[in-house]
Amino acid sequence: MGEAQSTNLVTRYAVGLMSGTSVDGIDAAVVRITGAVGTRPEVQLLGFENTPFSTQVRDEIFTLFDVKKATLDRVGRLNVWLGELFAEAALSVIAKSGLAPGDISHIGSHGQTLYHHPTDEIIGGYALRYTAQIGEGSIIAARTGITCVSDFRPADMAVGGQGAPLVPFTEHLLYGEEKRTLLLQNIGGIGNMTVLPAGSPPEDVFAFDTGPGNMLIDGLVTHMSGGKSKMDAGGAIASQGHPNERLLDLLMQEPYYSQSSPKSTGRELFGSAYIARLLAHQQEYNLSDEDLVATVTMLTARSISEAYRKYVQERYPADMLIVGGGGSYNPVLLRYLQADLEPLGVQVLTQEQLGLSSDAKEAVAFALLADYTLVRRPNNLPAATGASRPVIMGKISYPF
Ligand SMILES: Nc1ncnc2c1ncn2[C@@H]1O[C@H](COP(=O)(O)OP(=O)(O)OP(=O)(O)O)[C@@H](O)[C@H]1O
Numbered sequence: 001m002g003e004a005q006s007t008n009l010v011t012r013y014a015v016g017l018m019s020g021t022s023v024d025g026i027d028a029a030v031v032r033i034t035g036a037v038g039t040r041p042e043v044q045l046l047g048f049e050n051t052p053f054s055t056q057v058r059d060e061i062f063t064l065f066d067v068k069k070a071t072l073d074r075v076g077r078l079n080v081w082l083g084e085l086f087a088e089a090a091l092s093v094i095a096k097s098g099l100a101p102g103d104i105s106h107i108g109s110h111g112q113t114l115y116h117h118p119t120d121e122i123i124g125g126y127a128l129r130y131t132a133q134i135g136e137g138s139i140i141a142a143r144t145g146i147t148c149v150s151d152f153r154p155a156d157m158a159v160g161g162q163g164a165p166l167v168p169f170t171e172h173l174l175y176g177e178e179k180r181t182l183l184l185q186n187i188g189g190i191g192n193m194t195v196l197p198a199g200s201p202p203e204d205v206f207a208f209d210t211g212p213g214n215m216l217i218d219g220l221v222t223h224m225s226g227g228k229s230k231m232d233a234g235g236a237i238a239s240q241g242h243p244n245e246r247l248l249d250l251l252m253q254e255p256y257y258s259q260s261s262p263k264s265t266g267r268e269l270f271g272s273a274y275i276a277r278l279l280a281h282q283q284e285y286n287l288s289d290e291d292l293v294a295t296v297t298m299l300t301a302r303s304i305s306e307a308y309r310k311y312v313q314e315r316y317p318a319d320m321l322i323v324g325g326g327g328s329y330n331p332v333l334l335r336y337l338q339a340d341l342e343p344l345g346v347q348v349l350t351q352e353q354l355g356l357s358s359d360a361k362e363a364v365a366f367a368l369l370a371d372y373t374l375v376r377r378p379n380n381l382p383a384a385t386g387a388s389r390p391v392i393m394g395k396i397s398y399p400f
């Protein structure tokens with residue numbers, strides 16, 4: 001490397017915080033970012049921690065998913081409450097990494113999504129789209145003494161984007177390859193796919209939410225166990241059932257799967273009302289709990305493989321689908337994905353199988369997105385969100 005370049009290298013430490021649509025807790029990552037600010041950086045994961053939410057916090061978040069119960073006082077209170085919890089999670093992962101708060105340049109915090117309305121609602125002649133991620137950045141900055149960037153999505157929506165997905169911007173920087181076309185499939189609460197065509201510039205990268213991730217499986221298991229279990233750990237329930245093809249065909253008729261991208265979705269579509277419909281289908285089709293969970297697990301896989309077949313395969317035949325997020329720990333889901341995609345020439349692997357962390361990716365992404373905010377560089381990917389132009393996302397809270 002030439003002298004001019006090496007003197008340009010800067011190393012900084014940052015924290016990324018994520019609490020996703022599954023509401024399983026706070027993911028906190030510490031990273032070392034090397035490279036001139038705003039250029040293609042090298043990012044190394046130094047520490048990662050997941051702090052589960054207490055039942056009290058988790059219940060309050062789920063209560064506020066219901067718009068009728070999300071009164072201003074409760075939302076305001078949860079906003080600062082989560083701010084405190086995010087700050088604690090940041091301080092804890094920093095200590096675990098052997099660093100001190102004074103070593104950290106910034107925190108990037110996604111927040112907790114309560115509501116997401118990514119398409120236009122015409123009111124009073126205005127096309128309005130809106131989203132709510134809470135977890136007060138001012139509290140995080142004040143408690144940690146570290147500058148915090150939060151509330152990323154509104155800036156993208158202000159220029160006609162869906163405000164999601166945001167992680168693909170960082171996936172292009174971190175995972176893009178010259179020779180292979182990769183599909184990065186996150187299976188969190190919602191499933192989302194990023195297509196990284198071989199050797200492509202950022203304009204060619206595209207991404208969209210494929211539909212449910214673990215959200216339906218979790219919702220069913222929570223209901224069936226009377227709240228004792230929150231997930232189908234290891235796919236244990238699905239492995240004892242048989243998917244019902246007729247119900248699967250019916251569920252695949254959901255119009256979201258036929259919408260072209262950019263598109264994003266959430267609990268508004270695949271939340272409690274959808275679970276109630278699944279339970280009604282269970283009666284109608286006379287299915288055991290295991291059969292219903294197996295059917296919905298296959299639906300999750302099928303919505304991903306169909307999205308590839310319909311919207312990606314022709315233009316960008318892919319070499320590999322790399323699964324990240326909590327769904328990568330469900331072997332039944334992975335097996336269904338393999339059965340659908342390997343005949344199409346797409347190898348299915350998990351992030352872990354490639355030596356990468358399945359859990360830390362989104363938290364790492366927000367540390368990196370915040371890095372761009374602070375040097376006033378655009379950090380949305382219009383090809384993924386549908387925004388009319390690149391913008392600088394994130395709001396900055398200073399500790400002093
Ligand atoms: N051992 C496991 N077996 C089966 N499923 C698992 C396991 N561990 C995690 N999961 C699933 O992964 C989910 C959590 O995934 P993840 O943390 O990636 O979601 P998230 O970040 O909240 O969501 P999103 O990416 O949509 O915002 C859990 O709710 C559960 O359904």
Ligand SMILES: CC(=O)N[C@H]1[C@@H]2OC[C@@H](O2)[C@@H](O)[C@@H]1O[C@H](C)C(=O)O
Pocket residue numbers: 020021113116131163164165166167168188189190191192209264265266362
């Ligand atoms: C509004 C919202 O919180 N969307 C999440 C959700 O969870 C997965 C998928 O749906 C994705 O669109 C997004 O999160 C990730 C972090 C993203 O923006 O890339």
